[in-house]
Amino acid sequence: MNINKKNQSNYNIKKNIFEEKVIQINRITKVVKGGRRFRFSALVVVGDKKGKVGFATGKAQEILDAIRKALERAKKKLVQISLSGSTIPHEVIGKFGASKTLLKPAYKGTGIIAGGKAARTVLELVGVKDILTKSFGSRTSINVIRAIMQGLKSLKTPKDIERIREISFNSRIKKE
Template identity: 40%
Template structure:
């Protein structure tokens, strides 16, 4: 350490002596502070590491409710409910590709309901795509005065089968489970029973419930198909 300190001291003495000498005409005098700054180089600013930004699940859910990454809210009366988010894998030449499949039910509780399914590499993107597809496949369903189905019906989709039954005049609420319960509640039914037969798959039962709701008929619809009035239909 001693030779290094001596050399730096001698360098400072030489620089000061050179600074005292008269400078030639047309040249600028080099001060001691400027020469020392040139020797030492520009000042180095300390680097402060930034804290990583971690998105919580609550923030992702709020982003999905607001309408995506842009934060644009929905002004319609439809409600969305995610019934299933499943990891799926696609076998490719370079390896397996992981993605997510979201199943969403959309309804306004006033007779309109739809089911949408979509895949994406991110959960939020898959949910947004499923909501858009569900709104494209909305159906209108009849609802009685006590909030039930007009008559008993059955719905079938692939291996799934559901049986929809109307309620008593007093009503007993929505007696259903799984994805059919979500479909019936978002459609606007308050008193109805649904029985799932043959399959426990979430998507299959939701589609089967939609098919059962499509087969519902009213007196007005049947009378219009036959070309007669409702009074004539009831009288027959």
């Protein structure tokens, strides 16, 4: 009997390797014949600080349900980002809607220079420690996050470029 209980407890242990942060909670009002109906939307970012990150929104009549839905969706939409140590490999501009975000690599010890909670949180959860950012245009949280994600997805390390072009930078340097 003890063996079964012991085995069951091992199966129930679930390690959460992702860090979760709620960026924004909005109250949405719908005016109907009988009055107002209130709902909530939550914007959540999930990451492992090793290059994987995802974000999503969830909507429900209760705040906790909205957050739970957003977390489930964000974990399904995780994306692997190419990093170069504690920063990004090269400068990139991410665009989404009316938002534009400039991401620049920075020297070690610079930290995350980002204006706004949304940008800083996404970059922290990706695992970037040194970066410079600047947001242009619309600065709404969801648009800034989508612009940053679009920029991060387009990053390529030298190894990625070698694989895509089927060449080696080391052999190319030696030939010249």
